[in-house]
Amino acid sequence: MELAYIIAGLAVGFVVGMTGxxxxxxxxxxxxxxxxxxxTAVGTDLLYAAITKSGGVLVHQRARNIDWKITGWLAAGSxxxxxxxxxxxxxxxxxIDTVNRIxxxxxxxxxxLTAVAIVFKQKLLTLAQTHASDWLAMxxxxRNVYTVIVGLLLGVIVTLTSIGAGALGTVALFMLYPLLPTSRLVGTEIAxxxxxxxxxxxxxxxxxxIDWHxxxxxxxxxxxxxxxxxKLAGRVPDRVLRPLLAVMLVVTGTKLVF
Incomplete structure (x- = not known):
C-alpha cells in the first residue's frame, strides 16, 4: 500500500505542477x-498542502509576486x-460518524463548486474585467471587509474539506482585485x-x-x-486538461453528496 500512496502523491504532484x-x-x-x-483524508491533506505550498511562497516572494496586504486581510478572516x-x-x-458525514x-x-470554478474560470475573469471600473470605485x-468575509468563508470550507483555497480563492480574489496581475494573484493565493x-x-x-505515515x-x-x-507547464492544452479535471470532480462530488 505504501507504493500506492507514493504513486498517488506523484500523480497529484505532477498535475499540480503542470496545471496549478x-x-x-x-x-x-x-x-x-x-x-x-x-x-483523516482531510486532515492529512491539509498538512500535505501546507508543506507543498510553502516552497511556492519562497519562489513567488523572490519574484515579488505576493501582495502581503491582501494576504493579511484574507488571513484575518480565514x-x-x-x-x-x-x-x-x-x-x-x-x-465520529457525524463528523465523517458532515x-x-x-x-x-x-x-x-471547484469544478464550476475550473470550467467557467475564464468567463468569470472576463466578467470581472468588464465590471472592473465598478469594483475599482469601491x-x-x-473592499477590505469583503476580503475578510471571503477569507472567513474559505477558512470554513478549507477546514471542513481541504478544498477551495486554490480555484475558489483565486476567482474570488480576481473579482475583488480585477487589475491585480495574474502572477501576483496566484502568489497571493498561495501565500x-x-x-x-x-x-x-x-x-x-x-x-x-492525521495519518503521519x-x-x-x-x-x-x-x-x-x-x-x-x-517544467512541463503549458505543454498540455488548458482547454483539454481543465474540462477533464472538472468532469472527474463533478462525478466524485455528486457521488459524495448523493
Missing part, C-alpha cells in the same frame, strides 16, 4: 478511494474561521493558503485526524513530481 490546480481537489478524493476515512471550525469539530468528535457532504459540495475600507492549511491541519492533528509517503512522491510537472 489545487492538490486538495485531487488528493482528498484519491484518499477516500483508498478507504481512508473522510476526517485563520480565526479555521480555528472556530476545528473547535466545532472537536465538540462533535465523540460522534465532512463527506461538505467535500462533495466543495468539489462541485472604497478601500469596504494565504499556507497559514490557513497549517492552522487547519494542526487543528485536525489535535483531533487525531501516509503523509510521509505522499510527500515522497509529490515533491519531485511538482518540480518536474512545473
Amino acid at each position: 490546480v489545487g492538490g486538495g481537489s485531487l488528493m482528498t478524493p484519491i484518499l477516500l478511494f483508498f478507504g481512508i476515512s473522510p476526517a 485563520v480565526p474561521a479555521a480555528a472556530a471550525t476545528v473547535l466545532l469539530l472537536h465538540n462533535w468528535h465523540g460522534d 465532512i463527506k457532504h461538505g467535500l462533495g459540495i466543495a468539489l462541485l 472604497p478601500d475600507e469596504r 494565504h493558503a499556507v497559514p490557513l492549511t497549517l492552522v487547519a491541519g494542526l487543528g485536525h492533528a489535535g483531533l487525531g485526524n 501516509l503523509l510521509a509517503n505522499l510527500l515522497i512522491g509529490s515533491l519531485p513530481a511538482i518540480y518536474f510537472g512545473s
Whole structure:
C-alpha cells in the first residue's frame, strides 16, 4: 500500500505542477478511494498542502509576486474561521460518524463548486474585467471587509474539506482585485493558503485526524513530481486538461453528496 500512496502523491504532484490546480481537489478524493476515512483524508491533506505550498511562497516572494496586504486581510478572516471550525469539530468528535458525514457532504459540495470554478474560470475573469471600473470605485475600507468575509468563508470550507483555497480563492480574489496581475494573484493565493492549511491541519492533528505515515509517503512522491510537472507547464492544452479535471470532480462530488 505504501507504493500506492507514493504513486498517488506523484500523480497529484505532477498535475499540480503542470496545471496549478489545487492538490486538495485531487488528493482528498484519491484518499477516500483508498478507504481512508473522510476526517483523516482531510486532515492529512491539509498538512500535505501546507508543506507543498510553502516552497511556492519562497519562489513567488523572490519574484515579488505576493501582495502581503491582501494576504493579511484574507488571513484575518480565514485563520480565526479555521480555528472556530476545528473547535466545532472537536465538540462533535465523540460522534465520529457525524463528523465523517458532515465532512463527506461538505467535500462533495466543495468539489462541485471547484469544478464550476475550473470550467467557467475564464468567463468569470472576463466578467470581472468588464465590471472592473465598478469594483475599482469601491472604497478601500469596504473592499477590505469583503476580503475578510471571503477569507472567513474559505477558512470554513478549507477546514471542513481541504478544498477551495486554490480555484475558489483565486476567482474570488480576481473579482475583488480585477487589475491585480495574474502572477501576483496566484502568489497571493498561495501565500494565504499556507497559514490557513497549517492552522487547519494542526487543528485536525489535535483531533487525531492525521495519518503521519501516509503523509510521509505522499510527500515522497509529490515533491519531485511538482518540480518536474512545473517544467512541463503549458505543454498540455488548458482547454483539454481543465474540462477533464472538472468532469472527474463533478462525478466524485455528486457521488459524495448523493
